[in-house]
């Protein structure tokens with residue numbers, strides 16, 4: 001079964017994303033004024049491109065370029081502005097590096113323009129529920145698609161999220177979304193799943209999802225996990241956003257141990273080392289890692 005997703009997005013060979021027997025490190029590039037960790041730092045295209053190249057130097061296997069913040073309460077960005085911010089950066093980075101590029105967007109026109117400019121993967125935090133035109137683009141372009149779980153929208157998602165059984169409810173959600181995508185012409189091998197840590201979840205939900213991440217490996221798609229500097233870590237260690245690197249490291253290690261296939265992080269070099277050490281210990285125990293990346 002592993003061979004089925006040993007590589008991803010196979011339809012167009014130039015969009016292949018290969019899994020080299022370990023999780024991939026996805027470096028975050030936010031071309032926004034208001035992202036919770038690095039908002040405003042890379043709003044200028046030249047600064048964003050330089051940051052992306054630095055992340056590749058530090059060992060990023062993938063880059064996730066986004067131009068709209070999804071933090072709780074964030075205002076939506078209009079389509080023209082999102083394109084204006086994101087596309088020149090995607091185009092310049094795609095020319096400069098060989099690592100696959102993901103576009104973090106829920107808008108079909110932004111996704112199409114980014115794929116045309118060289119992106120290989122669309123990171124849609126609405127899991128194809130936001131823009132009706134998105135699924136057709138993914139099917140036609142043979143691009144990878146991240147289906148992330150979110151309760152509500154970024155504006156509303158932290159208003160009293162409730163679950164009876166958070167793991168079971170996410171499994172049902174993933175199954176339904178996979179079915180939908182496949183029914184519209186997307187191949188199973190194009191799909192990546194993401195529990196959406198911090199998206200409409202309380203601390204206890206985030207912890208349960210990370211603790212039981214391996215429950216989702218049976219769905220047969222790589223799992224993307226984004227914990228980097230998030231608020232739930234601040235609740236645990238009482239540190240401001242910029243000082244959550246160690247807390248992030250602990251969560252990344254646990255996610256690796258439980259089968260994460262792609263780690264979406266801001267601190268690429270450090271988290272790559274965390275991943276390497278976690279993998280080495282996992283191998284030495286002789287216990288197979290849950291392996292979304294073999």
Ligand code: HH2
Nearest residue numbers: 030035036069070071123148194197226
């Ligand atoms: N987290 C953020 C943004 N996009 N996409 C996926 N698939 N999974 C995540 O966990 C995820 C995501 C939040 O991080 P960041 O991009 O740094 O912040 P902001 O949304 O404020 O730009």
